[in-house]
Amino acid sequence: MSAESRFLTLLRLLANDPAAQGLRDDVAVLEVGGARLILTSDTMVEGVHHLPADPPADIGWKLAAVNLSDLAAKGAKPLGCLLNYALSGDESWDAAFLEGLGEALARHAMPLLGGDTVQMPRGAPRSYSLTALGEATGPVPLRGGAKAGDRLYLTGPVGDAGIGLELLQTMPRASGPLVDAYRRPRPRLAEGALLAPHVHAMMDVSDGLLIDAARMAEASGLAVTIDHIPLSPALEATRGASNAVQIAAARAGDDYELLFALPAAVKPPVRAIPVGRFAKGGGLTLKIDGVAIPLPDRLGWEHG
Numbered sequence: 307m308s309a310e311s312r313f314l315t316l317l318r319l320l321a322n323d324p325a326a327q328g329l330r331d332d333v334a335v336l337e338v339g340g341a342r343l344i345l346t347s348d349t350m351v352e353g354v355h356h357l358p359a360d361p362p363a364d365i366g367w368k369l370a371a372v373n374l375s376d377l378a379a380k381g382a383k384p385l386g387c388l389l390n391y392a393l394s395g396d397e398s399w400d401a402a403f404l405e406g407l408g409e410a411l412a413r414h415a416m417p418l419l420g421g422d423t424v425q426m427p428r429g430a431p432r433s434y435s436l437t438a439l440g441e442a443t444g445p446v447p448l449r450g451g452a453k454a455g456d457r458l459y460l461t462g463p464v465g466d467a468g469i470g471l472e473l474l475q476t477m478p479r480a481s482g483p484l485v486d487a488y489r490r491p492r493p494r495l496a497e498g499a500l501l502a503p504h505v506h507a508m509m510d511v512s513d514g515l516l517i518d519a520a521r522m523a524e525a526s527g528l529a530v531t532i533d534h535i536p537l538s539p540a541l542e543a544t545r546g547a548s549n550a551v552q553i554a555a556a557r558a559g560d561d562y563e564l565l566f567a568l569p570a571a572v573k574p575p576v577r578a579i580p581v582g583r584f585a586k587g588g589g590l591t592l593k594i595d596g597v598a599i600p601l602p603d604r605l606g607w608e609h610g
């Protein structure tokens with residue numbers, strides 16, 4: 307058992323309130339006075355979630371975007387957020403971070419309500435957390451609601467951000483749509499709100515299509531087959547569309563597209579790309595051009 311799963315097992319013992327959903331969903335759903343509050347928190351650490359040289363405004367933007375993405379996955383309306391911030395020792399860096407964060411908060415109408423500021427020991431990596439609060443606008447789709455026979459869809463292609471990161475690792479001054487996808491993900495709030503009343507299950511893709519689809523299948527007690535890995539024209543122009551590129555795109559993560567399950571007879575109410583289907587049983591199968599492909603050793607990012 308990995309260190310992460312031991313930790314999660316211990317955490318789950320502390321999280322027995324039904325609002326925590328067994329710590330198996332993107333968010334907690336807390337009923338308060340007739341409203342359903344949607345609660346989520348994501349942290350970014352320098353060197354783990356962003357490159358040390360990434361522009362601070364982009365890091366601030368991304369911290370807001372990744373949290374808004376979990377609200378989007380539940381069709382929730384942003385209500386506000388709390389920021390936990392470790393001062394970097396560089397005032398202009400911190401100011402630029404807040405400018406990017408503020409831009410994302412204003413764009414998505416999510417007011418900053420509070421937080422905490424700390425000083426880290428010299429040499430510690432930068433790190434920041436945001437806790438986002440939202441309100442359910444209708445039914446809250448879970449990760450675990452898919453039904454046998456459902457189709458699996460994505461709101462957009464995968465792999466742009468992962469290949470954008472790879473470009474930056476070899477060419478720190480790289481720019482263009484793939485780098486933008488890595489640094490400025492766009493949370494799919496409008497799509498999430500339109501989808502939520504119709505889908506059987508929904509989550510955002512942060513750790514990679516393969517691992518996140520496998521999590522949805524496991525939570526739903528079903529098997530899932532991924533039979534299409536959608537690539538953007540920009541990615542195909544940079545890397546082509548070989549099986550290796552498709553697999554890299556499907557395990558790269560940082561996509562922040564919505565992944566959702568719909569009955570085969572229902573047309574998605576937003577632009578979406580069919581990527582697979584659910585069936586009775588368990589596990590993940592990957593097919594490219596109709597041919598089953600051995601799964602890579604690592605399906606995506608696991609915490610820790």
Ligand SMILES: Nc1ncnc2c1ncn2[C@@H]1O[C@H](COP(=O)(O)OP(=O)(O)OP(=O)(O)O)[C@@H](O)[C@H]1O
Nearest residue numbers: 317326329330331332333334347348372376512513
């Ligand atoms: N340290 C923690 N304490 C309490 N709950 C946690 C902790 N870490 C994760 N969780 C809970 O575990 C569940 C899954 O979290 P996870 O971070 O994997 O989801 P996510 O935000 O959708 O994915 P990602 O972090 O890749 O964006 C959520 O309910 C989350 O609140």
Ligand SMILES: Cc1ncc(C[n+]2csc(CCOP(=O)(O)O)c2C)c(N)n1
Nearest residue numbers: 353354355356357512513558559560607
């Ligand atoms: C410098 C750098 N290296 C790698 C990555 C890719 N990455 C790291 S963690 C993660 C999943 C989400 O994190 P978590 O599950 O911890 O919330 C992804 C996609 C990155 N963004 N920056």
Ligand SMILES: [Mg+2]
Nearest residue numbers: 332376510512
């Ligand atoms: Mg999520």
Ligand SMILES: [Mg+2]
Nearest residue numbers: 347348349512
């Ligand atoms: Mg998280």
Ligand SMILES: [Mg+2]
Nearest residue numbers: 348372376512
């Ligand atoms: Mg998240």
